Amino acid sequence: xxxxxxxxxxxxxxxxPALLFYTLIKVVPIFWSLGLTFFDGNVLRGxxxxxxxxxxxxxxxxxxxxxxxxSFKYAAVATVLQVTAGYLLxxxxxxxxxxxxxxxxxxxxxxxxLPTVAVAQLFKRLFAINPQPGPVNALIEFFGGQSIDWxxxxxxxxxxxxxxxxxxxxxxxxxxxxxxxxxxxxEIIESARIDGANGLRLVRHMIxxxxxxxxxxAIVFAINSTFKVFDSVIALTNGGPGNDTTPLTLYMFRxxxxxxxxxxxxxxxxxxxxxxFLITIVVFRSSRRDVTAAGGAKK
Amino acid sequence: xxxxxxxxxxxxxPAVAGAAALALIATACGPADGxxxxxxxxxxxxxxxxxxxxxxxxxxxxxxEELTRLSEGACADANAALPLSIESIAQAxxxxxxxxxxxxxxxxxxxxxxxxxxxxxxxxxxxxxxxDLETTFDxxxxxxxxxxxxxxxxxxxxxxxxxxxxxxxxxxxxxxxxLFEANGIEVPTTWExxxxxxxxxxxxxxxxxxxxxxQGWTITRYLSTYLARSQGVDALQNVVDGNASFSDPEYLTxxxxxxxxxxxxxxxxxxxxxxxxxxxSQFFAGNVGMMYNGSWTLxxxxxxxxxxxxxxxxxxxxxxxxxxxxxxxxxxxANTGTVTALSADLYNxxxxxxxxxxxxxxGSSLMENxxxxxxxxxxxxxxxxxxVSEIVTQMESATGAVxxxxxxxxxxxxxxxxxxxxxxLDGGITPEDYAAVLEEAIAADG
Numbered sequence: 023x024x025x026x027x028x029x030x031x032x033x034x035x036x037x038x039p040a041l042l043f044y045t046l047i048k049v050v051p052i053f054w055s056l057g058l059t060f061f062d063g064n065v066l067r068g069x070x071x072x073x074x075x076x077x078x079x080x081x082x083x084x085x086x087x088x089x090x091x092x093s094f095k096y097a098a099v100a101t102v103l104q105v106t107a108g109y110l111l112x113x114x115x116x117x118x119x120x121x122x123x124x125x126x127x128x129x130x131x132x133x134x135x136l137p138t139v140a141v142a143q144l145f146k147r148l149f150a151i152n153p154q155p156g157p158v159n160a161l162i163e164f165f166g167g168q169s170i171d172w173x174x175x176x177x178x179x180x181x182x183x184x185x186x187x188x189x190x191x192x193x194x195x196x197x198x199x200x201x202x203x204x205x206x207x208x209e210i211i212e213s214a215r216i217d218g219a220n221g222l223r224l225v226r227h228m229i230x231x232x233x234x235x236x237x238x239x240a241i242v243f244a245i246n247s248t249f250k251v252f253d254s255v256i257a258l259t260n261g262g263p264g265n266d267t268t269p270l271t272l273y274m275f276r277x278x279x280x281x282x283x284x285x286x287x288x289x290x291x292x293x294x295x296x297x298x299f300l301i302t303i304v305v306f307r308s309s310r311r312d313v314t315a316a317g318g319a320k321k
Numbered sequence: 322x323x324x325x326x327x328x329x330x331x332x333x334x335p336a337v338a339g340a341a342a343l344a345l346i347a348t349a350c351g352p353a354d355g356x357x358x359x360x361x362x363x364x365x366x367x368x369x370x371x372x373x374x375x376x377x378x379x380x381x382x383x384x385x386e387e388l389t390r391l392s393e394g395a396c397a398d399a400n401a402a403l404p405l406s407i408e409s410i411a412q413a414x415x416x417x418x419x420x421x422x423x424x425x426x427x428x429x430x431x432x433x434x435x436x437x438x439x440x441x442x443x444x445x446x447x448x449x450x451x452x453d454l455e456t457t458f459d460x461x462x463x464x465x466x467x468x469x470x471x472x473x474x475x476x477x478x479x480x481x482x483x484x485x486x487x488x489x490x491x492x493x494x495x496x497x498x499x500l501f502e503a504n505g506i507e508v509p510t511t512w513e514x515x516x517x518x519x520x521x522x523x524x525x526x527x528x529x530x531x532x533x534x535x536q537g538w539t540i541t542r543y544l545s546t547y548l549a550r551s552q553g554v555d556a557l558q559n560v561v562d563g564n565a566s567f568s569d570p571e572y573l574t575x576x577x578x579x580x581x582x583x584x585x586x587x588x589x590x591x592x593x594x595x596x597x598x599x600x601x602s603q604f605f606a607g608n609v610g611m612m613y614n615g616s617w618t619l620x621x622x623x624x625x626x627x628x629x630x631x632x633x634x635x636x637x638x639x640x641x642x643x644x645x646x647x648x649x650x651x652x653x654x655a656n657t658g659t660v661t662a663l664s665a666d667l668y669n670x671x672x673x674x675x676x677x678x679x680x681x682x683x684g685s686s687l688m689e690n691x692x693x694x695x696x697x698x699x700x701x702x703x704x705x706x707x708x709v710s711e712i713v714t715q716m717e718s719a720t721g722a723v724x725x726x727x728x729x730x731x732x733x734x735x736x737x738x739x740x741x742x743x744x745x746l747d748g749g750i751t752p753e754d755y756a757a758v759l760e761e762a763i764a765a766d767g
Contacts, residue, residue: 065424066444084761151591153599174534174593174747263534263593263744264758279417281732281766282444 058288065284076289086290088265089273090297093249095180096269097301100187100251101244107188108195108240113225115196116203127200131193138190142257145186149173176266179259183267186254191247195240202236203229242305249298270294369669373403374429376419378412378659383620384487385409387687388679395686396678403671412659416732423450430672434483434662437732441480445662452663455482461673463680471696474655474722486696487683488658490615491716492542493639495622499630500527500610508638510650512550512578515641519587522610530582531609533600534593534743538725540579541738542613545726546654547575551646554721560763561729567756576745576752583746593743605630613640615656616694616712623692623706637712652721657696731766734759 059076063069080086111130115123133141149172150156159169172178206229214228230237252271255261261268261276274294278287377385385407392400408429410418416435422428428450438445445451455472458464464472471486496508501518504525509515519529532539548556552571559565565572583592589609601621604612605628621627622635642650663672684697692709694716705713727735737758744750750758 064420064444066420066438066448066450150594152589152595153602169590171591171594171747174591174743175749260535260740262740263749264741276736280736282416282420282438 055288055291058285059292061285062283063285064282066282069285072285076286079286080289080293085265085268085273086270086293089268089270090293092267093251093269093271093297096183096251097245097249099180099184100248101241103184103188104191104195104244104248105199105237105240107192109199109237111192111196112199112203113229115200127193127197130196133190134194136190138253139257141186141190142254145182146173146258149182173259174263176263179263179267183254183258186258187248187251191244195244198240198243199233199236202233205236206232238305238308242302245301245305246298249301250294270297370403370430370664370667370672372406373400373431373672373675374406374408376408376410376422376429376432377661378415378433379409380412381659382409383617383687383691383693384658384661387487387683387691390690391678391682391686395682396675399671399674399678403675415659420444423448426666428664428667430667431485431661431663434660435732436660436728437730437735439479439483439660439662446479446481446483450662450665451483452665452668453482454485454663457663457668457673457676458482458680461677461680463677466680466684466698466700468696468698470655470716470719470722471657475657475696477722478656478724478728479660483662484657484660485663485679486657487661487687488617488656489694489696489716490617490656490658491712491719492546492613492615492654492656493637493715494611495604495614495618496611496636496638497604497607497609497634498636499607499634501636508636509641510638512547512641512643516582519582519585519610523585523587527610528589528603528608529587529610530589531595531600531603531612532588532592532746533595533597534746535595536597536600537739537742538727539597539600539613540742540746541726542654543579543582544575544738546640546723547578547643548572549652549654549723550640550643550648550650551575553647554652554723556648557724557726557729567759568753573752573756576755580745580752580755584748588746592746593749595743601627605635607634616716617658619709619712620691620693622708632706632708635708637708637715639715648723649720651718652723653716653719654723654725655716655719656725730763733766734762737762 058069060072060074061069062072062075115127119126148156149158151159151169151171151174155163155169158172163169170178172182210232211224211228214224219228250271251269252275255267255269255272259267261272265273270290271294274287274290277283277290281287375385375388388396388405389407392405412433415433416438419428419432419434420438422432423445434445434451435443437443439451440446455464455476458467467486468489471489472482474489475482475484475486500506500522501508504521504527506518506521507514509518522529534540545557551574552559552565556565556572560567560572567573567576582588589603600612601614601618603609605621607630616637622632625631628635639650639653642648663676680697681700684695685699685701685703687693687695687697688699688705688709689701689703692706694709694713727738730738741750741755741758745752745755
């Protein structure tokens with residue numbers, strides 16, 4: 023085996039098929055899509071060169087800006103809520119439930135493994151107004167209020183998304199952050215307690231700084247998944263009412279596959295990639311700085 | 322071990338390992354059955370189809386059910402020569418799946434095709450993927466089996482006979498006779514009477530109307546038919562031709578009138594998020610006075626499970642006249658259902674045999690088994706229920722066809738009109754903004 027792996031040609035030959043396969047299914051389509059941004063047309067009509075027309079159109083496309091704004095809003099609010107809820111749960115596991123947290127962890131993790139479409143259907147019924155009021159509207163009516171068409175209004179629909187997202191993903195973030203919290207040496211916490219740090223002061227000045235690296239990882243995960251939200255939107259509101267809950271991913275999908283504008287759809291995909299890349303750079307830069315700060319705190 | 326043997330192993334080991342890895346990938350990428358069977362049901366030795374493959378939509382099982390019935394009965398011979406094979410996809414997938422199949426020359430023999438793309442000038446039509454049904458039916462000598470009005474409707478909507486008229490529908494208002502009688506309401510024939518009837522029901526504590534915001538067409542049909550009544554059946558064509566716009570006062574009036582029905586609360590709470598199943602269940606439960614829908618609802622009317630009140634409780638009337646308008650109450654919104662096209666490439670004599678059998682038997686079979694009206698003549702006498710006869714009479718008396726709101730425009734227009742229709746009723750968008758959204762979509766469609 024050593025003789026095979028010690029041979030550069032062997033390494034090349036062993037890696038080549040996988041590399042070729044990866045290039046064919048990952049890299050080629052990316053560059054293919056990039057090339058399509060300079061064309062107009064679709065698979066049936068054929069493609070004609072469009073120069074920079076798709077990019078000019080992108081800048082003046084109000085639907086693009088609206089869907090980009092919605093994507094940012096969704097990612098920002100959902101990230102904050104998901105990570106906060108996950109962190110609070112993790113604190114609960116570590117400091118309140120301690121060794122008896124296994125059952126609670128399992129229960130809270132359960133929604134993570136459910137299919138998004140099934141969860142969306144569940145929330146559709148939960149917040150339904152027709153044909154019968156769902157549990158939420160029934161509760162409102164019980165207390166003398168009037169039923170609300172939660173999914174028929176952009177603002178209320180947005181908050182249904184947030185509740186659904188937090189419910190579905192907080193278990194995942196709780197487990198992720200739990201792993202970070204249990205890694206904090208017990209003696210540091212104890213010495214902080216002896217020094218008089220308790221409750222919120224302990225969390226703010228000791229726990230958060232020491233768990234910052236894993237917290238930032240959680241934020242990266244959250245931004246990554248929420249900025250690319252797609253399936254839950256399709257299942258819950260299909261981007262409506264109007265285009266009010268249409269993220270950039272859905273707009274890109276519709277442009278390409280419903281309106282059959284492959285060139286412009288690819289341009290939207292490129293815009294999405296660039297924005298996601300910029301967000302990644304910002305997050306990783308902050309992450310590097312803060313990890314150092316956390317390391318300093320450890321000292 | 323001899324030195325030469327170790328050298329050989331050293332030299333060939335990497336090559337053997339690499340070849341093995343490549344072989345693994347090749348195996349993984351190869352066809353599962355190891356053969357060359359064609360999933361589309363095409364490419365027989367003499368050209369064309371090897372099975373009568375049909376790609377339909379899950380939301381409308383009617384055609385598939387009736388073809389299955391025929392394959393076991395009247396079309397057994399055609400089925401023995403070319404077995405029927407049905408696959409269903411969601412309606413929302415048609416727009417992306419079917420053009421992709423066409424581009425890969427992987428279309429089934431018969432398929433639901435995207436409406437906009439199947440019209441003359443649309444990508445599906447211009448690609449040559451769709452069989453010219455008028456020529457084919459003429460060659461097969463079965464054109465006499467197609468109702469002339471149904472054939473004319475297909476040609477009016479799509480510009481050519483691209484769709485088999487498995488359905489032939491007129492649309493209008495279904496109403497609850499018991500609720501009308503209890504509140505002393507006559508069937509309205511004018512828009513003002515219609516609004517008065519809605520107001521009377523509302524005052525009596527009955528929800529006058531229902532529609533589904535998630536299926537925008539249940540609302541946009543009000544707009545197209547109101548415009549056909551007020552501006553004539555060419556109202557939408559005038560917009561296409563650039564001679565009118567939705568922001569013009571007379572067009573805006575139509576949007577305002579429809580919006581005012583929602584503003585008055587006639588559609589009840591939650592119209593924007595309401596789905597079509599809720600609409601029909603509300604109506605057949607007797608909770609709603611009127612529902613805009615098509616003659617395809619007949620199958621639900623005569624279905625005891627869906628209609629516990631019985632068929633005598635419900636009636637059908639045409640969209641009312643708009644006073645002073647240039648349209649007529651005898652111009653009916655008509656359609657032939659979703660576009661059901663045939664692949665030009667896969668057509669052969671055996672497909673032709675299927676078409677002959679369908680043309681001769683489908684009309685009677687559908688009426689007998691599902692109580693629904695198709696665009697084919699009924700060659701076998703079938704006992705027709707009273708309400709069906711009434712609607713057939715109305716179809717026969719139609720003087721002109723009103724095309725639906727989205728039909729003459731592109732896909733962006735269809736999306737914009739449909740997704741904003743619910744908000745138009747619940748105040749989420751003003752009539753002026755709705756008109757502006759439509760204009761913007763027309764411009765984007767190009």
